[in-house]
Amino acid sequence: xxxxxxxxxxxxxxxxxxxxxxxxxxxxxxxxxxxxxxxxxxxxxxxxxxxxxxxxxxxxxxxxxxxxxxxxxxxxxxxxxxxxxxxxxxxxxxxxxxxxxxxxxxxxxxxxxx
Numbered sequence: 001x002x003x004x005x006x007x008x009x010x011x012x013x014x015x016x017x018x019x020x021x022x023x024x025x026x027x028x029x030x031x032x033x034x035x036x037x038x039x040x041x042x043x044x045x046x047x048x049x050x051x052x053x054x055x056x057x058x059x060x061x062x063x064x065x066x067x068x069x070x071x072x073x074x075x076x077x078x079x080x081x082x083x084x085x086x087x088x089x090x091x092x093x094x095x096x097x098x099x100x101x102x103x104x105x106x107x108x109x110x111x112x113x114x
Contacts, residue, residue, distance in 0.1 A: 006047050013044045031088045038079035042100060045072035049107060070107045076100050 017040045023033040045068075051057070052065035077100040083089045084097060 006050055010044060010047045013040050013047065016040050017044070031083065031090075034079055034083055034088070035090065035093060038076045038083070038096065041072045041076035041079070042103070045069045045076065045103060045107075048072060049103075066107055070104060073100055073104045073107060077104065
């Protein structure tokens with residue numbers, strides 16, 4: 001995602017999340033939709049973290065983006081852990097919980113440095 005179009009990327013991710021959530025509302029056992037939602041939340045966290053790293057906005061806004069990034073990453077991690085706990089995590093996604101936990105730790109560091 002290019003910095004200049006992060007907001008557009010977030011809009012696309014919100015649209016994707018709405019599709020996954022709609023699918024899950026009618027098919028609560030759809031692991032594809034769960035993993036898609038987890039990836040989407042992760043992408044939203046990445047986008048907000050990129051906005052938080054921007055030096056072109058006030059500190060309070062950057063802090064808000066760090067907090068939003070962490071919330072999205074936490075939601076992603078929650079889904080990945082639920083899938084792992086019920087044995088539904090695909091082999092290709094086996095390291096996702098660890099990747100997201102590292103991203104959360106990085107966000108904590110970003111907040112600490114503010």
